[in-house]
Amino acid sequence: MPTIVEKRVLTPITKLFRVEAPLIARSARPGQFLIVRVREGGERIPLTIADYDAATGLVTIVVQEVGATTRRLGALEPGETILDMVGPLGNAIELAPGGHVVGVGGGFGSAALLCLMRALRRRGDHTTIVMGARRADLLLLVDELRAVCDHLELCTDDGSVGFKGFVTQRLQQLIDGDSPRRPDHVVAIGPMPMMRAVAETTRPTGIPTLVSMDPVMIDGTGMCGGCRITVGGEVKFACVDGPCFDAHRVDFDEAMRRTKMYVREQEAALQRLETEGICHAG
């Protein structure tokens, strides 16, 4: 079973884990994800592979606690194991080399830019990360991300650090020429409303933009079809056809509606967790 070797609390609800998973670390590529289950009877939840290192066999995941399963995961400590972990799933992000790639990150999505931007920069792409949060203390992995790209642009809603405003406003400025190079590619990973806003920002200029879709999933292998989304009028399974898709062709309305399918049940699960507490044996 994959053992947690390191845990860092990034914000009160965001935890980073480095986990021993040599097979996944060896075959992972930027943009892929994995699925974990943290207890018997537990749900299978997808998490982006934020970073991986084939040499050490370690995989990094960053988890934002939003419900029962992410809370249980967030409560695990180094030395403990994750019951099930399967991956890498989905396709790697493929971009034509040599361009200026702007990665836009929000929430746990910023972490997912780690391995992507490092790989792109290594092969000679020009790389910018635009990441945002409400306040300075909610920005994740600032030093780590600064180290893997050419420019790091921070945005906060209250202006406590960096640009005051949304990532999309800063992205607009980059597109308008406030940067040594206009973006050739944009990759947005984060909450769906943010990805949608990024899609709208790049649409008028037609800059190729990828978004990492995160619908509800079960198997992650194409077996259930629960992860289906509509892209350019065609039904796709996000787990095997994605998770990254052309932002300008994704039907965000439908995707956002579908992730709300179990809101009431999710609240019930959370309530139960709160009354019973997290039992490590269970």
Added chain:
Amino acid sequence: MPVKRANKTPMPERPAGIRSHDFREVNEGYSLAHAAFEAERCLRCQDPVCIEGCPVGIPIPDFIHAVAAGDLPGAARQLREANPLPAICGRVCPQESQCEMLCHMVKRFRPVAIGHLERYVADWERMETPLPEPRTPTRAEKIAVIGAGPAGLVCAGELARLGYAVTVYEALHAPGGVLRYGIPEFRLPKEILDWEIEVLRRLGVEIVCNVIIGKTLTLDALFDDYGFAAVFVGTGAGLPAFLGIPGENLNGVFSANEFLTRINLMRAYDFPAADTPLKVGRRVAVIGAGNTAMDAIRSAMRMGAEEALIVYRRSEKEMSARVEEYHHAIEEGVQFNWLTNPIEILGDKEGWVTGLKCQRMRLGEPDASGRARPVPIEGSEFVLPVDNVVLAIGTTPNPLLIKTASGLETTRRGCLVAEETTGQTSRRRIYAGGDAVTGAATVILAAGAGKRAARAIHADLSGEH
């Protein structure tokens, strides 16, 4: 001595009004008295044609004779030699179109209850005989099996018995394939599957879950980095089809795979004690009329649906479900809408399903499959008010593995090309069987293919036959 009695000894079953609210097994199984009584009905024919109907050639009259003679250990041995999964097949084989269809008794009476007897003997074996002593491999060669469905599990068991070191790689977190995630507890208790898997473990088979060949490891790595001498591919046909009609992505529409996986693999019936939810409304429509459709609609009732509808564009005659499941579904109150073609799923402003728009059909000329082609009746559209729509219209092989492996020949439909008697694929030392080769079929065909491939792998590696 055989006794001529017209009717099958009925299978004791739980009353429909009770069983349709829980997931416990419907059939209760024969008692010893039932089994002995039914076994006497077998005529021990000179030409036991029933055997021809069995895809794995179980010596049917012999094992039934052993039951009649009270020799259950003998019956169990004969069964298991031919069929490595008798407790499962006794429950899920379509006997009415296999062994029991050919039984000589059918001409004038009801056939011998071969399936019920098979189940009885296998259950006796599971309850009354000890698990085999743990064994370790005696041969040097390692063999990898991809997929822990019936094809892969049977192949692994046969190879382990021959002394090979076998590792089974399974994508999901639990082994069993469709037997785990598809066929519900009320037809096939997981306890039976778990017992079969425990037997395999004792035979020395190593089962590694959470490994997807083609993603976690490549097929080539199994040979080059792990030193496996041969590989069996039993990856099934797990990719669900959708109709492509408007409204299919509304909230409350599921593939049967998703619907059943949430229930069986993820235990949604135990929510919130188990974490995976499944929202089942008051009225559920399942599209299709195979085993998958019956399992989905009967599961929907057990999850609380008050109205359970099957919608099928052909007629009762063309339905592919096992007859027993069909009868059980009728008893439990499932309503069948034959010659009804779904054309659109309707939803409300929030995107939840409210209805299924259908069109009436009539039967026309036979189509390519030999079945009468359903033809739409103009102006017959109507709406069934429903809260959920579940699609059980078929599955195809999952391309995950094939896409990442070179040199594996496939058919137009995405099935692996493999020799029927050996499972040999277009690549040396790679064998395949089950739904991955045939497309969605049956447990016994998958099991038979796994067994034949194991023999062929053994012949290939050892030169013995």
